[in-house]
Amino acid sequence: MAFETPKINYSGSIREITLGDGPKSVTVGGETALPFYLFEGDMPRKPKIAMEIQDTPPLDWPADALKPFGDAVNNPVSWAKKCVDTYEAKIICLQLESTDPNGLDRSAEEAAKIVREVANAVDVPLIVWGTANHEKDTEVLRKISEICPDKKLILGPVEEGDYKKIAAQAMAYKHTIIASSPIDINLAKQLNILLGNLGVPANEIIMDPTVSSIGYGIEYAYSVIERIRLAALTQQDERLQYPIICNIGREAWKTKEAKIPETESPELGNTEKRAIMIEAMSAAILLIAGADILVMRHPESMRLVGELMAELG
Amino acid sequence: MSPTGIEIYKFLPRTNCGECGVPTCLAFAMSLAGGRAELSSCPYVSEETKLKLEEASAPPVRTVSIGTGIYSFKIGGETVMHRHEKRFEHQSGIALLLSDNLTETEQNTKLTAFNSFQYKRVGAILKPDMLALRADSGSSEKYLKLVKLAAEKCQASLMLICANTTVLDESLKICAERKPLLYAATAENSNEMAELAKKYNCPLVAKAKNLTDLAELTIKLQSLGIKDIVLDSSPASFKQTLADNIAIRRAAILKKFRPLGFPVINFPCLITSDHMKESLFASILTAKYAGILVLSDFRGETLFPLLVARMNLYTDPQRPLATTEGIYEINNPDANSPVMLTCNFSLTYFIVAGEMETSRVPCYLLIKDTEGLSVMTAWAAGKFGADTIGKFVKNSGIAGKVNHRKLIIPGYASMESGGLEEELSGWEIMVGPREAAHIPAYLKQFKP
Ligand code: B12
Ligand code: SF4
Structure with missing residues (x-):
């Protein structure tokens, strides 16, 4: 008798959500099985990679992460264009580093102006990521919602501490929301319920379960994503059936091991390749847990993860 | 997965004689299930029942020990599909493929490098586990030389990849006390391979072209007295590797299907020649049920991240590691x-x-x-x-x-x-x- 793979019972599916609008919009989600379990379910589209840029020249990115972009890092518009034109980015994620109250503390108006310029310059979906400071993000993300009424942005992180004002404004202007919670399935669900109660349409929510890189707690992120996915697919938990975004690039590149020079620790091998591998491997592990969107930094790690997905599907 | 009290009860004489110290067979079964009693306290269970009970209480994926000394490792013993359900027990062993076609200088370089790959991290030493020595040259002399060199230069666990059972026997004379993993028993050579595995008391890989044949093969090997088996379903792509690993793990854990209740060996090295992709895929397989991963080459920039990823996925989710105040x-x-x-x-x-x-x-x-x-x-x-x-x-x-x-x-x-x-x-x-x-x-x- 031929052996047959024991099946598990899937009763739910992940919502399909469209990021951005117009001809370059990108749809994510739609899975009816665990990631890449193609022998027993559908993954109508591969997870997507969003390319990370910053609104101010990065001070803490290692040279290896800056190299692919040259002078473009000095101007968010040129940087975004370079990602789209040279590296064929299908989504851009603009990190609003400059608004950090512990850093440059730029005003909401200034931040919004930059977002507007980037939004004008590229036609791919634009994710805008704040600094997770509740007061500041409220100010900044509200202003951005308002200034880009014609462009369907994806705004985050929206947390339990600041969701009301940010989500209300985003909803008014039809932007998509990234619901962010600290690696806890119940908190993630709770926030999605709150957003639903506020009236945010179910097709405008992406979940951010919070991630960290390999060596710095990725196992927590791995398991919480896996649990969220299982609850969504096998227990039909509607409040968890949203696509998942992982802002992993910055976590990988801030690790010490992404920077140690080979001359200092030859046993760690080539520094640039190692950093690329830390980013790509962190992304790969989150992919197999259930990520639908990966925010990544280096074109080479993006390429590797892209090829990996092609081989898996 | 341990059997429940009720499951054990079925195996007992059910006479309630009380000689085991508790009044009824059921009470005794409950104590056994809870680990508060020893089976030997009941004088009336037969040898046959004992064996059956042992089998029933073995983990659904058999634990297989490989190698000896500081590089020895265990694989299998797994009881869950997802780490949050309890934990993953034995992390995937990581092996380096070495061909006897390499020149002696190349072999030496690789063996020296193998020994140097040791990383201290969060109080543990991270290192690869195994050398997979493959007979490619067709010359028994070359292969035996490689085995000898590897055994001398490295304390790593060994895997002998050699289809010629005569040459394999010769190699085992060199390194049997290191308890190498033998690769591989197939439908064609299972008798000879089983004999060697028994003669030298070594674990054995069972290799077949699909899971149906693989299950048949392990049944045969078990009937020949082989217990320590590692599975190779010979997947031809990444996609198939993932699918096979999941199928095998599910068969063992969800269906208690004993013929596939063994750890798995994967060969990312055979599927891609891109070194970076090989490591990436290996990282996914550490999460998705690989018992052993054979890689084509070790380089710090890819090996270190893989060792760290492996450690992360195999930490016990129920026990955050803490340091004393x-x-x-x-x-x-x-x-x-x-x-x-x-x-x-x-x-x-x-x-x-x-x-x-x-x-x-x-x-x-x-x-x-x-x-x-x-x-x-x-x-x-x-x-x-x-x-x-x-x-x-x-x-x-x-x-x-x-x-x-x-x-x-x-x-x-x-x-x-x-x-x-x-x-x-x-x-x-x-x-x-x-x-x-x-x-x-x-x-x-x-x-x-
Ligand atoms: C893994 C994780 C968890 C794990 C726990 C892991 C653990 N053992 O701590 C779990 C899932 C259990 C968890 C739970 C929670 N978490 Co949590 N978690 C994380 C995560 C993803 C990584 C944390 C980590 O392990 N970092 C690695 C270690 C090494 O970092 P570290 O200790 O900070 O050390 C670094 C530096 O601080 C520095 N450093 C350390 N010591 C010193 C000393 C000196 C002198 C100097 C100079 C430097 C220095 O060096 C280290 C390396 O650079 C972060 C988000 C992130 N990506 O960082 C959120 C995060 C820390 N969690 C958060 C929250 C809110 C929680 C919860 C309260 C959620 C909840 N309500 O349940 C719970 C609390 C736990 C509880 N109630 O018991 C928030 C904290 C937000 C804030 N600042 O207020 C974060 C930032 C996520 C977020 N963005 O919302 N979490
Ligand atoms: S000694 Fe054996 S037969 Fe007698 S009560 Fe105990 S379990 Fe039952």
């Missing part, structure tokens, strides 16, 4: 040395202490008990606030060890600095850098 002396501090503070999450402790060591600046590290939570997590959970830190610093005795009154706190705890100055009167609170990597630079310019 107290004062830690680093680089022989004296009364003028700086004092730093952190939480007792082991990962944080090792990272911070490591950076302090690197700085070569003598200093004290105060570890506050935060129940194994990281700086920000502990802060958010209310376990790393000014009040509790203040109390801890006062009681720690650090004031008696240093002449100054300066305390460096983590950059991510900056919001507590005001509160701490109030709690610890006389102390000046200095906010250190956010990332531990900046500690050496910070300490170098620091004046107590």
